[in-house]
Amino acid sequence: MKESDLLAHIQKRSANLAAAFGQVVVGPGDDCAVIRTPRGDEILLTVDHLVEGRHFEPGTPIDLIARKAVARSVSDIAAMGGTPAWGLATGCLPRGYAHADELFEAMHKWANHWGCPLVGGDISTSSGPMVLTVTVGGTMVDGAIARASEEERELAAWPHEYPRLPIPRSGACPGDALLTTGVLGGSLGSGHHLRFEPRVHEARRLHMLAGRDLHAMIDISDGLGRDGARLARASGVVLEIDASRLPLREGVESWRHAVRDGEDYELLFLVAPSALGEVRRVDATRIGTARAAAVGEQPGAWVNDPDGGRHDVGNWGWDHE
Amino acid sequence: MKESDLLAHIQKRSANLAAAFGQVVVGPGDDCAVIRTPRGDEILLTVDHLVEGRHFEPGTPIDLIARKAVARSVSDIAAMGGTPAWGLATGCLPRGYAHADELFEAMHKWANHWGCPLVGGDISTSSGPMVLTVTVGGTMVDGAIARASEEERELAAWPHEYPRLPIPRSGACPGDALLTTGVLGGSLGSGHHLRFEPRVHEARRLHMLAGRDLHAMIDISDGLGRDGARLARASGVVLEIDASRLPLREGVESWRHAVRDGEDYELLFLVAPSALGEVRRVDATRIGTARAAAVGEQPGAWVNDPDGGRHDVGNWGWDHE
Numbered sequence: 001m002k003e004s005d006l007l008a009h010i011q012k013r014s015a016n017l018a019a020a021f022g023q024v025v026v027g028p029g030d031d032c033a034v035i036r037t038p039r040g041d042e043i044l045l046t047v048d049h050l051v052e053g054r055h056f057e058p059g060t061p062i063d064l065i066a067r068k069a070v071a072r073s074v075s076d077i078a079a080m081g082g083t084p085a086w087g088l089a090t091g092c093l094p095r096g097y098a099h100a101d102e103l104f105e106a107m108h109k110w111a112n113h114w115g116c117p118l119v120g121g122d123i124s125t126s127s128g129p130m131v132l133t134v135t136v137g138g139t140m141v142d143g144a145i146a147r148a149s150e151e152e153r154e155l156a157a158w159p160h161e162y163p164r165l166p167i168p169r170s171g172a173c174p175g176d177a178l179l180t181t182g183v184l185g186g187s188l189g190s191g192h193h194l195r196f197e198p199r200v201h202e203a204r205r206l207h208m209l210a211g212r213d214l215h216a217m218i219d220i221s222d223g224l225g226r227d228g229a230r231l232a233r234a235s236g237v238v239l240e241i242d243a244s245r246l247p248l249r250e251g252v253e254s255w256r257h258a259v260r261d262g263e264d265y266e267l268l269f270l271v272a273p274s275a276l277g278e279v280r281r282v283d284a285t286r287i288g289t290a291r292a293a294a295v296g297e298q299p300g301a302w303v304n305d306p307d308g309g310r311h312d313v314g315n316w317g318w319d320h321e
Numbered sequence: 322m323k324e325s326d327l328l329a330h331i332q333k334r335s336a337n338l339a340a341a342f343g344q345v346v347v348g349p350g351d352d353c354a355v356i357r358t359p360r361g362d363e364i365l366l367t368v369d370h371l372v373e374g375r376h377f378e379p380g381t382p383i384d385l386i387a388r389k390a391v392a393r394s395v396s397d398i399a400a401m402g403g404t405p406a407w408g409l410a411t412g413c414l415p416r417g418y419a420h421a422d423e424l425f426e427a428m429h430k431w432a433n434h435w436g437c438p439l440v441g442g443d444i445s446t447s448s449g450p451m452v453l454t455v456t457v458g459g460t461m462v463d464g465a466i467a468r469a470s471e472e473e474r475e476l477a478a479w480p481h482e483y484p485r486l487p488i489p490r491s492g493a494c495p496g497d498a499l500l501t502t503g504v505l506g507g508s509l510g511s512g513h514h515l516r517f518e519p520r521v522h523e524a525r526r527l528h529m530l531a532g533r534d535l536h537a538m539i540d541i542s543d544g545l546g547r548d549g550a551r552l553a554r555a556s557g558v559v560l561e562i563d564a565s566r567l568p569l570r571e572g573v574e575s576w577r578h579a580v581r582d583g584e585d586y587e588l589l590f591l592v593a594p595s596a597l598g599e600v601r602r603v604d605a606t607r608i609g610t611a612r613a614a615a616v617g618e619q620p621g622a623w624v625n626d627p628d629g630g631r632h633d634v635g636n637w638g639w640d641h642e
Binding site: 003006007009010013014017020021023024026027028032033035037038039040041043045046047048049051052053054055085086088089090092100101104105108112115117118119120121122123124125126127128129131133135137139 | 324327328330331334335338341342344345347348349353354356358359360361362364366367368369370372373374375376406407409410411413421422425426429433436438439440441442443444445446447448449450452454456458460
């Protein structure tokens with residue numbers, strides 16, 4: 001069974017979790033789950049694997065392994081518009097691994113760097129490759145305002161709702177503009193996948209600038225095609241992406257890589273057209289538009305290439321048997 | 322480096338987390354971490370590994386693998402006196418593993434059973450053995466009162482503080498009585514390690530019965546000796562355990578197994594002597610006493626055997642290279 005099929009099963013089985021358990025606001029199927037605490041705080045929750053030989057090659061510097069293990073989960077918090085608050089880490093290490101202390105020290109360092117100190121964890125050994133997991137919890141009522149820049153304080157004073165609501169994948173509307181931060185493609189070859197900066201700051205700014213006009217957001221981990229289609233299905237819209245607008249990483253020669261390569265960890269988001277002016281203060285590129293699905297048409301993501309071709313890119317990206 | 326040494330390093334490095342990050346109430350080193358949310362809720366957090374070949378043998382029924390993966394973390398929540406509220410699970414599965422859907426369905430079932438629905442997770446494959454992790458969050462302000470028995474409702478009406486505070490390892494005082502729930506020893510041989518019931522209910526009752534007289538608690542996973550010494554060091558006391566009082570699992574012939582075998586997942590706890598009468602309503606056995614360390618003496622756990630021998634049991638238990 002493919003990972004994507006298995007995840008679909010799990011999400012289907014979990015569809016009624018929020019009805020059965022009052023504390024569950026958002027269950028499986030978004031970048032983060034959302035839990036409500038007894039006093040009404042909303043907590044963002046995410047966990048990600050990092051597996052040797054799959055997410056990083058043997059021989060990768062320990063600091064970069066640790067960085068990526070933490071950054072992947074932090075990126076999920078960013079994709080909801082949240083702020084990382086705490087973390088938990090596990091390491092299942094190859095028997096006899098000599099650098100465990102260095103590895104965990106680096107994970108602690110990066111977790112502190114992104115504001116989600118590691119407050120617990122578990123360690124074990126096995127005959128297999130290294131398997132790390134990092135759980136990160138985030139909050140929408142953040143302490144970030146206190147340590148924010150002058151500009152952020154100004155933005156925070158704007159008359160948008162506070163605490164802000166988590167940004168789901170499911171809120172896109174027909175007519176919304178589709179944008180992405182940064183550049184896409186060639187992440188593995190360029191080493192970007194080990195050094196990317198999770199877009200916590202940009203997501204918060206977007207949220208403050210656009211308020212409720214920021215309708216939907218996801219981070220691009222499995223590829224613009226696959227992740228775009230996930231967002232489209234969750235929102236019940238069709239994404240029309242213009243290949244000629246895709247911002248390509250230096251050295252990336254075809255738009256196809258920008259759609260397919262994955263591990264970009266950029267924000268893919270949709271805003272009401274009226275908010276495009278405000279959003280311009282964040283470094284992002286408009287790459288397309290959302291439209292309503294025609295009668296009988298499935299929600300999904302399409303790329304229109306410069307030669308007039310149309311491509312259903314919902315399966316373009318990274319999957320694993 | 323041994324797991325216990327590595328954990329000690331990590332805890333030492335994390336000693337100032339609570340000072341540096343206001344949201345951290347309890348960092349690494351207890352059964353759970355404790356985080357404070359913006360509105361003041363305290364969230365319990367724990368994560369545990371389950372590794373094929375170490376925590377369970379190949380060929381173990383899938384339902385029991387899933388059960389243990391969830392139960393270990395639920396037991397940590399119990400050890401703080403909390404109530405499980407939500408979970409996250411990861412599975413790094415052997416490539417080509419054919420029962421992933423069944424495994425995750427069973428994990429969902431058990432998580433729901435203990436009140437901590439799985440709201441998210443991650444799946445991958447590797448060339449190694451199966452590695453599962455389950456993160457569980459818990460709360461001290463629980464919905465359990467609503468669904469509690471008549472007796473629990475009565476207990477909850479008692480004039481103890483509410484919401485209750487998490488029970489740490491560090492609160493034991495000289496003179497406290499040392500008790501354990503259930504029976505000890507022979508967990509692996511008897512299959513108890515796959516079928517134990519996390520002591521959530523007992524811990525809540527203890528908490529309600531004894532209130533602030535319940536000073537310290539831990540769940541016995543690595544062995545009474547090792548875990549008892551952890552609690553003793555955290556509290557700065559010496560535990561004097563009476564071998565003849567140790568409640569032995571059927572088929573266990575020596576008190577040494579009760580101290581050394583581990584994987585009991587029973588509650589080891591200390592109460593003020595004045596609370597012993599009330600605590601009798603929970604099925605637990607008094608096995609010893611805490612005393613102050615003499616000048617120059619290290620905190621730790623000692624067993625007094627029927628022949629007059631004294632044993633420092635701080636290293637009796639399960640460790641892993």
